[in-house]
Amino acid sequence: MWVPARTVAPMASTTLLDAAxxxxxxxxxxxxxxxxxxxxxxxxxxxIGTPLHEVTFVVVDLETTGGSPAGSEITEIGAVKVRGGEVLGEFQTLVNPGLAIPPMITVLTGITNAMVMAAPPITEVLPAFLEFAGLGHGTVLVAHNAGFDVDFLRHATERMDLEWPRPQVLDTVALARRVVTRDEAPNHKLSTLAALFSTAVTPDHRALHDARATVDVLHALLGRVGPLGVTHLEDLATATDPxxxxxxxxxxxxxxxxxxxxxxxxxxxxxxxxxxxxxxxxxxxxxxxxxxxxxxxxxxxxxxxxxxxxxxxxxxxxxxxxxxxxxxxxxDPPYNRRSRRPERRPWLRLTDEAFPRLSVVRRVPATDLHRALGPFSSRGSATAAMEALQEIAGLRRCTPRLPAVPRAGANACVLAEMGRCGAPCTGGQDGRAYAVAIAPVRAALASDVDQAVATIRERIAGLAAQQRYEEAATERDRLRALLQGARRTERLRPLVTTPEIVAARRRDEGGWEIVLVRHGRLAGTAVSPHGADPMAVVASLRAGGEAVPPPADACGAAPVEESELVADWLEQAGVRLVDVVPGPEPLACPVRGAARHEVPGRG
Missing domain, CATH: 3.40.1440.10 (GIY-YIG endonuclease)
Structure with missing residues (x-):
């Protein structure tokens, strides 16, 4: 059953120097x-990877009683193990299928019922084959039309409660389709390729003969794909890709x-x-x-x-x-689509005037961070959040700057006539009354969105009850935009206002990954090797890290995407704060913040 191979000389070992x-x-x-x-x-x-001449291939061929594992059985297994062009061993045996071989299969393969009567069953053959093949240890399983052979082998292992080793599989049919043209061969059958490449063995539908022929076909095909960049084990996984x-x-x-x-x-x-x-x-x-x-x-x-x-x-x-x-x-690479204009993220803030209104802006001073939401992913999202807040209070929407005392002859807009604006432009509201009216908006900008969320959800429920579903969907989308913007603000505001954070995370391979953050910007990163004192690395990192002064603009020390990457890292399980130079607010999310509320979906 198992034919020993001739001795193969081992390759000379190489000493590699690892940089500290x-x-x-x-x-x-x-x-x-x-x-x-x-x-x-x-x-x-x-x-470097594993060169193909160092890869062990097990080329297998099966003969069966039919074309599918469901209702058919294996009658013969033939396999050849090769590496670097040398045959390491061969495996061949008939298998008693436990059922009659159809006459057409006998005509095709020459295997008769009498031949397999004394052969061992698959329950004895399969463990021996798996031991010979050594699959699951970097060995590549090769077959011509591999799906057929692999399906039978996997089905047999499952029936025997054995674990299929899930080897890397290479199909010589698929490989041939990549490099053998129709001008060279009318099809990619094993017999056709064997004739094209003048294999030493002619395939005849006997397992070992076909496996030996497949070995020669494999070597010929690998010779053709080598100039295409398929030179290492890692290349085989994509060798048949179009x-x-x-x-x-x-x-x-x-x-x-x-x-x-x-x-x-x-x-x-x-x-x-x-x-x-x-x-x-x-x-x-x-x-x-x-x-x-x-x-x-x-x-x-x-x-x-x-x-x-x-x-x-x-x-x-x-x-x-x-x-x-x-x-x-x-x-600004021409083929990158994302993150090319991080400074253009819009914000939502109240204007600084006697009767403030909401405005979508590109820049927010750091001193106004508590009076703004953002940055938003797009102007459309910022506008939707603005419309959500405008609906919860009698917030004016006109753009002229209003004086504290109304101008003579001023006229109110249609929103005042509809009762949706207190008309401070005509004296309908003084500064004190207007401030009371827009208090929910100020609260939302300061991370307390409870009242705003409750009001909008009540409106959504009312619209749905009236079967005004399109209007309800619009309100839902506005609420989603508001919550997403508020969550981002609450998450980044403590980070960008904190002068310095030193944090560490234990590495899987040992030692520590150490990160230095200043005003939301990654100022340096270090790795403390296993067994070393991490505090010495921390001291070196703090001394040599990038100096980051307090930014003049909100989130101005780094692009928003960078601060969000830092926040993602800090929120990982296992991250420990080594030291924090505190800022004007604690490094935490507010208890009554937007994160408490579920962002509505589109379902």
């Missing part, structure tokens, strides 16, 4: 690596990139930055662009133009994501 991890990475240091212009990097095997050959060849851009967090830049023929992205594993992420997983037409266009990749390795994933935001804002 730096205790601190300054956020403003920009380095280039693995692009031919930076400092040389000594790569480890896990960074990716243009010119693009797949560019996968070599990822060669030598580190398996660390960082930022990558695709650059064009003139060295211009086309696209900026971030990754927790730079090499793996860049490789994904050259597979079928990348379906964006615009990015495909960018990849066709790109001539190289520059990377900025980072100590932590948070640093990488922040660097990405800053580089997009600075470089």
């Amino acid at each position: 991890p730096g205790a601190r990475l300054r956020l403003d240091d920009v380095t280039r690596a693995a692009d031919g212009r930076g400092v040389p990097v000594q790569l480890g095997l896990d960074e 990716v243009p050959a010119r693009r797949r060849r560019k996968v070599s851009m990822a060669d030598g990139l580190p398996d660390t967090p960082g930022v990558y830049q695709f650059v064009g023929p003139g060295g211009e930055v086309l696209y900026v992205g971030t990754a927790v594993n730079l090499r793996r992420r860049v490789r994904q662009y050259f597979t079928a997983a990348e379906k964006r037409a615009r990015i495909g266009e960018m990849l066709d133009i790109a001539t190289g990749v520059r990377t900025v390795p980072c100590a932590t994933a948070l640093e990488a994501r922040v660097r990405e935001l800053r580089q997009i804002a600075e470089l």
Whole structure:
């Protein structure tokens, strides 16, 4: 059943030098690596990947009583284990299916009922095959029309209450479709490919013979896909993807990139930055662009133009994501759609006048942070939130600046006639009465939205009761916009007004990830190795971190997206506050804030 292989000489071992991890990475240091212009990097095997000549392939072929595991059984298993072009072992046995073999199957395979009568059942054969194959340990399972063979093997393991090892599977049919044209072969049957590549064994529907022929076909196909960039184990997962050959060849851009967090830049023929992205594993992420997983037409266009990749390795994933935001804002790459204009986020605030009104603005002074909501994701969202607040109080909506004493001859608008405005323009309200009327609006801007939410929900219920569903939906959308803006304000306001935060999170591999935040801006990040004193790293980080003065504008020390990334990190389970230099308000969300209320959905 198990034929021993000839001895294969082991490869010479290589000693790799690991660079000592730096205790601190300054956020403003920009380095280039693995692009031919930076400092040389000594790569480890896990960074390079596993070359195909070091991969163990188990090529299997089955003969069965039918075309589906449901109602059919295996009658023969043949397999060949190969690595680097050398045969490591072969496995072959007939299997007693426990049922009669149909005559047409006997004609096709030559396997008769008499031949399998004394053969072992699948319950004895399958464990032996799985032991031979060694699947689940980096071994790749190969078959021609692999779905057929894998389905039978998996179905058999499930019936025996065995665990299917879920190996990486390579289908030589799918691989042949990528590199064998119709001009070369009329189809991609095993017999056709065997004739095309002049295999040493002619397939004849016997399991071991067909497996041996598939081995030769596999080697011929791998020789063809090598120039297309399929040179390592990691490439096999996408080797059959419908990716243009010119693009797949560019996968070599990822060669030598580190398996660390960082930022990558695709650059064009003139060295211009086309696209900026971030990754927790730079090499793996860049490789994904050259597979079928990348379906964006615009990015495909960018990849066709790109001539190289520059990377900025980072100590932590948070640093990488922040660097990405800053580089997009600075470089304005043509193929990045998001985060290119972070400074244009709108706010909602009360104007500073005798009879204030709500206004959507682009800038809010830091001193007015408690009189504004935002920033909102769009002007439409800010306008919807403004309309929600305008409906809960007799807030004027006219834009002229009104004096404390009404002008002679002033006329009220139609809203005053409808009872929806107190008409301070004509003296219908004095300053004191107007302030009382708009108190719910001031409360909402100061993080107390309870009254506003209750009023709007009551209006929604009334409209729904009258079957005015479209109007109710409009009110619901306004309420959603208001709550989302209020939640963002409540979340970021304590962060951006706090002069300094030092926090730490334990790393899975040991040691600590340490973050320095000043006024909502990431001022530095560091990694304290396992066994080292983290407080020494904290002291170094605080001394060398970016100096961030109090911003003149609300959320002005950093783009809103950056402050939200920092807030996400701080809210992770396991994050510990090491030290806080307190600001004007506590580093916490208000008890009676918008976070208490559910954001209404569209259902």
